[in-house]
Amino acid sequence: MFEIRIICDPTDTDHITTTLSDLFATSAVRTYPTRDGKRTRLYITADHRPEPGPWPTAEEAYPLAPSIVREIGWTAQTAADKPFGKDLDREYWLRKAALLDRIAMRDEEDRVTGDAAEVATEAARRLIAHDRDGEGDYHGAPYWPEHPATAADPRGYVRQEYAHWAKKH
Numbered sequence: 001m002f003e004i005r006i007i008c009d010p011t012d013t014d015h016i017t018t019t020l021s022d023l024f025a026t027s028a029v030r031t032y033p034t035r036d037g038k039r040t041r042l043y044i045t046a047d048h049r050p051e052p053g054p055w056p057t058a059e060e061a062y063p064l065a066p067s068i069v070r071e072i073g074w075t076a077q078t079a080a081d082k083p084f085g086k087d088l089d090r091e092y093w094l095r096k097a098a099l100l101d102r103i104a105m106r107d108e109e110d111r112v113t114g115d116a117a118e119v120a121t122e123a124a125r126r127l128i129a130h131d132r133d134g135e136g137d138y139h140g141a142p143y144w145p146e147h148p149a150t151a152a153d154p155r156g157y158v159r160q161e162y163a164h165w166a167k168k169h
Helices: 010-023 068-082 090-110 117-132 148-152 154-168
Strands: 004-007 024-026 030-033 040-048
Touching: 004 010, 010 040, 040 148, 068 090, 090 117, 090 154, 117 154, 148 154
Parallel strands: none
Antiparallel strands: 004 040, 024 040, 030 040
């Protein structure tokens, strides 16, 4: 644990505290004016975040998932209801990516050769881009869309986000 002291312009306070809380586990920020009253002093107790654990397994992420056939129907109908794929929400991209991940895993288990893994990875990247652009309400724990581990394993990110989403739906 360590103490951080920052002297900054008052308009930068929110940006600085948000950035620090993204990087570290932080305490409540203590704020005081500087002696001249023109700037702000911030005192924050911080600690390194623990290293995130492994991605959820398929068994952890998809125990409540509808059947693959049912999800195919749902994604097809949802896409058909939107003209030219416009206004597809996060639920659509998440469920589509999870569906394709499940299909790819089944192919991997059955040793079927094809492009299912590649298609699932691309769908995962689409969800990550959606979340990164601020269009989605992602869970992001322990990995957020910009995390290097997310780029390294996009399908793991889908499992993380689906596991969280499934608990609420």
